[in-house]
Every structure is written in structure tokens, then in C-alpha cells.
Amino acid sequence: MKPAVILVGADKGGVGKTTVARALADYLTGKNVLTRAFDTESPRGTLKRFHGDMTEVVDIDSTSDQMKILDTLNTTQVKVSLIDTRAGALARTLRALRDVGFFEAVHEGQFTFILFHVLGPSIASLDEIAETAPFVADADYFLVKNHVNDSTFFEWDPATYQTYFSNTRSADEVTIPKLSEMAYEQVEIAGAPFSTFVANKTDDGRPAAHSFVLRGYVRTWQAKIAEEFNRIQLLDLIAGAADKK
Amino acid sequence: MQRRTRVYICCSPHKRTGATTTARLLSDYFIANGRNFAGFDTDPQEPDYGARFPNAVAIVDSTKVQGQVAMFDRLLVHDETPKIVDVRHRFYERFLDTIEEIGFMDEALTAMAQPIVLFHADATEASLAASLALARRWPDLCMVIVTNKGSAPLGHDALDILAQFPSRRRFVIGALDTTARACLEASDFSLSHFLLTPPSDMSIVIRMGLRAWVAPIFAQFQTFELRAAMEGAQFL
Numbered sequence: 123m124k125p126a127v128i129l130v131g132a133d134k135g136g137v138g139k140t141t142v143a144r145a146l147a148d149y150l151t152g153k154n155v156l157t158r159a160f161d162t163e164s165p166r167g168t169l170k171r172f173h174g175d176m177t178e179v180v181d182i183d184s185t186s187d188q189m190k191i192l193d194t195l196n197t198t199q200v201k202v203s204l205i206d207t208r209a210g211a212l213a214r215t216l217r218a219l220r221d222v223g224f225f226e227a228v229h230e231g232q233f234t235f236i237l238f239h240v241l242g243p244s245i246a247s248l249d250e251i252a253e254t255a256p257f258v259a260d261a262d263y264f265l266v267k268n269h270v271n272d273s274t275f276f277e278w279d280p281a282t283y284q285t286y287f288s289n290t291r292s293a294d295e296v297t298i299p300k301l302s303e304m305a306y307e308q309v310e311i312a313g314a315p316f317s318t319f320v321a322n323k324t325d326d327g328r329p330a331a332h333s334f335v336l337r338g339y340v341r342t343w344q345a346k347i348a349e350e351f352n353r354i355q356l357l358d359l360i361a362g363a364a365d366k367k
Numbered sequence: 368m369q370r371r372t373r374v375y376i377c378c379s380p381h382k383r384t385g386a387t388t389t390a391r392l393l394s395d396y397f398i399a400n401g402r403n404f405a406g407f408d409t410d411p412q413e414p415d416y417g418a419r420f421p422n423a424v425a426i427v428d429s430t431k432v433q434g435q436v437a438m439f440d441r442l443l444v445h446d447e448t449p450k451i452v453d454v455r456h457r458f459y460e461r462f463l464d465t466i467e468e469i470g471f472m473d474e475a476l477t478a479m480a481q482p483i484v485l486f487h488a489d490a491t492e493a494s495l496a497a498s499l500a501l502a503r504r505w506p507d508l509c510m511v512i513v514t515n516k517g518s519a520p521l522g523h524d525a526l527d528i529l530a531q532f533p534s535r536r537r538f539v540i541g542a543l544d545t546t547a548r549a550c551l552e553a554s555d556f557s558l559s560h561f562l563l564t565p566p567s568d569m570s571i572v573i574r575m576g577l578r579a580w581v582a583p584i585f586a587q588f589q590t591f592e593l594r595a596a597m598e599g600a601q602f603l
Contacts, residue, residue, distance in 0.1 A: 198404040335436045338469025
């Protein structure tokens with residue numbers, strides 16, 4: 123299995139990027155896929171707060187941090203690297219990766235690259251897609267509609283949609299369903315991964331007293347997300363086994 | 368064998384089938400036997416059940432997460448205090464969807480709670496279909512088919528109709544004559560209070576009528592509990 127880089131990003135803040143990254147971290151951990159994560163929200167990191175044991179906060183514009191991520195892809199035992207990009211920095215992160223030759227290496231088959239592009243509910247998201255197009259030629263590219271914070275997405279006009287996608291290899295859509303606001307807040311307060319909350323434990327593994335109802339909602343929500351990741355054959359993509367579209 | 372805490376869910380997809388009456392009767396049964404219970408009325412707009420037992424019944428909005436937390440978290444507490452939920456017919460489907468979404472049935476097993484659905488039947492095809500759907504949804508569910516001869520009489524074909532329902536366990540609530548019924552439905556009338564200390568100024572006819580009505584109902588509740596205890600007994 124070649125090393126895989128999963129990038130979660132958006133060019134707009136507040137679209138729930140880190141929620142998607144957290145869901146991915148939980149899913150991969152649940153599937154026993156050893157994963158390390160990088161939070162580019164330097165100097166503090168939200169992903170780090172929830173998945174502290176696997177996450178390192180990095181500055182994607184810093185050469186030493188770029189080396190920390192990319193130069194270790196082949197040497198580390200952990201084959202999946204999950205990068206949660208800072209709000210509004212997807213295009214910049216992609217450019218930084220291009221500048222260090224990452225996409226060439228992906229093209230040569232050294233690495234697997236999977237991009238989860240979290241969309242906002244506005245028309246600006248279509249411009250983001252166009253901007254992302256040059257970087258995803260060899261990627262498994264997913265557009266994420268995140269409903270967790272009750273976003274309602276505009277109805278994309280098919281003609282406009284086609285215009286944006288004419289320069290992009292077809293992208294699959296991933297839907298993150300809505301989670302009860304109260305349940306989401308309680309996980310935030312717990313400061314633990316979703317799966318730890320569901321297991322009624324604190325972040326350091328002690329028994330907790332979380333509401334059964336809220337745990338139930340989070341468990342069902344996670345199951346729906348897992349169905350989505352299974353549908354896109356995420357594990358096969360990571361293993362390099364799924365057919366490229 | 369450790370006894371599980373019973374959670375009685377009084378429900379029906381249709382109105383006027385007597386679900387609230389059963390919730391009330393169960394509550395009075397426990398009070399008359401000197402036992403505690405915890406009740407939940409899921410109709411915050413017209414909480415008939417909650418209004419009758421203000422100290423023991425919580426009024427919750429089961430369509431809101433806050434209400435669900437207040438109710439379902441409490442239902443899973445294994446304290447051997449029976450729980451009674453009166454599900455309003457208009458929230459029936461949503462209530463079941465919530466139970467499924469939060470995984471209540473599975474959690475009840477591990478939490479030593481035993482949900483018992485008191486499904487209130489009527490003579491319609493839809494009632495039968497709803498009970499069959501319920502049994503398909505949770506095949507291991509303990510379901511009791513309740514027929515209230517006053518609210519939703521099944522008519523001459525009662526036995527044939529009941530035979531189609533997916534459970535052999537049954538409660539039958541008899542019909543009350545109009546005068547006794549009016550007395551029972553008065554907002555300030557407490558059945559358990561009446562049973563423990565019958566008011567001296569009450570008509571002897573009504574008194575006897577109410578006693579005759581309630582005795583077989585309580586006998587069924589008692590039989591149900593005894594049977595469940597025997598089924599759970601370790602050395603029988």
C-alpha cells in the first residue's frame with residue numbers, strides 16, 4: 123500500500139471542514155486504519171483539540187512543516203495522513219503542495235491523493251471548484267455537502283454546474299447529514315472524538331455521563347457518514363484498490 | 368435473575384383508543400398498591416395525563432431534543448421504578464422514529480429496562496397494519512394489545528379482529544356507563560384516592576360501578592406482572 127494523503131479543505135470559513143476531518147478520523151480509527159493528522163490551523167488547532175493523540179498542528183506555508191508532512195510519507199509506519207486545512211486556505215494549500223512537487227509524485231503513482239472539498243451554501247462554492255480543478259487531475263476528488271450545521275444548499279443549475287465541471291475530472295458527492303444541534307454542542311463541550319462520546323467516555327478514557335439520547339443521535343449520524351464513506355469505497359481508495367474514475 | 372425495570376409505552380396511531388386512560392389506570396394501579404412510578408406525558412399542549420399526576424408525571428415535548436433527553440434518559444435508569452409513557456396519537460410515528468434513531472431498544476437491553484408497548488387497537492385496517500409494522504420493526508418487542516370497549520369497541524367480530532394482531536398478550540378495558548364515566552373524567556377525580564378512601568358522599572351506584580369496572584383491569588395488570596416475574600424466576 124502506498125502512502126495516502128487525505129486533504130479536507132474549503133475556501134470559505136464556517137462550512138464545517140473540521141467536522142468532516144473529525145468524522146474521517148473517527149471512521150478510519152474505527153476501521154483500524156492507522157492515521158496521523160495535521161491541523162493547519164496554526165498556532166492553535168480545532169482538530170488537535172478533539173484528536174490530540176494523532177494530530178500535530180503545522181503551518182502549511184512553512185518549509186520545515188511541509189517537510190514534516192511530505193518527507194515522512196514514505197518513512198512513517200502510518201500510511202494515511204489526514205490534513206485539515208485552515209479556513210479559507212484550500213487553494214493556497216494546493217498551490218503549496220504543487221510548488222513542492224507533490225502532485226507530480228501523485229501523478230507518478232508514489233502517493234494516493236484524496237481531496238474532500240467542503241462546499242459552502244453559496245454560489246461562490248462553484249468558483250472554488252473551478253479554482254481547484256488544476257490540482258485534482260490525479261486525485262480522488264469529493265465534493266462534500268455538509269448539513270451538520272443546517273446548511274441548505276442552493277439548487278445548482280445543471281448548465282452552470284457543467285460549465286464548472288467541464289475542466290474537472292468528475293467528482294463524486296459526499297453528504298454529511300444534519301446532527302441534532304444539542305448533540306453537536308455536547309460533543310464540543312466534551313472535547314472528545316465523536317466515537318468516544320458515543321462510547322460514553324471522556325477524552326482520557328474514563329466513564330462519562332453523557333445523555334443516552336444525544337449519544338444515540340451521534341451514533342446514528344456516524345453510521346450514516348460511514349455509509350457514505352463505504353459508498354465511495356474510501357478504504358479501497360486508500361489501499362489503491364478502487365478503480366479510478 | 369435480576370428484574371428489569373419495566374417501561375410501559377401506551378400508544379396508538381389513532382385518537383380515542385384509550386391510551387391515556389390506560390396510562391392513568393396503570394398509574395393508579397401503582398399508587399393503590401403503594402408503589403412509585405415515573406410517568407411521561409408527551410402532549411405539552413393538552414397534557415391530560417400529566418395534569419392528573421403533577422408530582423409523578425413529567426410533561427415533555429418528545430419532538431424536541433430537550434424533551435427526548437428528559438424522557439428517554441430517565442426511562443433507561445434501572446431503578447425498578449416502573450415508567451409509563453403516554454404517547455399522543457399524533458406523535459406516534461415520530462415517537463417510533465425517534466426510538467429507532469437513538470437506538471433505544473438496544474440500549475434498553477443493556478440498561479436492564481424492558482419496554483412494553485401497550486398498543487391500543489381499534490377496528491380499522493390501519494390499526495392492524497400499524498401493529499404489524501411495529502412487530503416487524505422490532506421482532507423481539509414485548510407488545511400487549513389493548514382494547515378499550517368504551518373508547519374503541521371492536522364490535523361483534525372482536526375475536527376475529529384480535530386474532531390478526533401480532534401479539535397474544537392482551538388487556539381488555541371494559542366500558543363504563545355514562546354517569547360513572549363522567550365521574551372518572553372529572554379533572555379533580557383521582558381513581559387511586561377513590562379506591563383507597565372512597566368518598567362518603569358519592570352515589571353507591573357509581574361507587575360500585577367504578578369498583579366493578581376497575582377490579583378486572585387491575586387484576587390483569589397484576590397477572591401480567593406475576594407472569595413476567597414467573598418467567599424471569601431462576602428456580603421455577
